[in-house]
Amino acid sequence: MTGHIEVLEPWVEELLTALEIEGTPIDIEAVLDLAGEAAHQIVRPAAPVTTFIVGYAAGLAAATDQATSVVAMKAASGVASRLCAERAERAGNSAESPAAEE
Template sequence: MKSQDETLEEWCRALLQAFELENVEVDINEVLAVAGVAAHSIVRPAAPLTTFIAGFAAGLASGSGQANDAHSMQAALGVARSVAKDYAGEPPANTGVPGA
């Protein structure tokens, strides 16, 4: 029986392949961590909504040439984490991303 981590990695690869994004690296743990912040800071359904919007923003930034894929994803997840914490009234963390 596969572990949860193995299942998520396999699912991530299958989904990336379906979207023809096989060369894109996804930090599954970071995506899940941001989803967790949103779920616990706002409400549980905020987790998929937050990660979807962050992914969409990363795709727009990367597709427009504003940044490479890795930086776009890192920046989008940093902004999502920061906004979720701000929304909940938590002190902002240093994400290492300017403007985040």
Template structure:
């Protein structure tokens, strides 16, 4: 990573939010990166993007159904699952 990675990432996220019609600052980037790290390190590298997508999908469905509450911790639940994951199945 270069020293300007946080700036480039912030610009990228803002551009994607605008392109997709999302409100500015619609995600917690640190939360997403932490979740991706946990999934990649404790499950498998490809689990990082898939897990973050699934969390976003679950949040979107919950919002559409009016089931989101301020204490909803979908990312935290997924992170805890990843941290306790036994890839060997034992």
């Protein structure tokens, strides 16, 4: 993963600058972890969709002074992570349930 981070860090900085939001703290590892959860517990295309929605929600919360950007991102990521785990648990339970086969 270290190789990915070495490539991603300059890319993130370049993107932040291009979007005129340089200096915005981005926890690359946390974003990748959440994307992995969504991809494995939901379906692979859920990874970019989930991370986009989490970022959007966090941005709205920060822009409306509901929370700092760091707190908003952690909160939104936590919600998404919890939902991924719950969805995976439900899928596991329904696969084991005899009623799911009917």
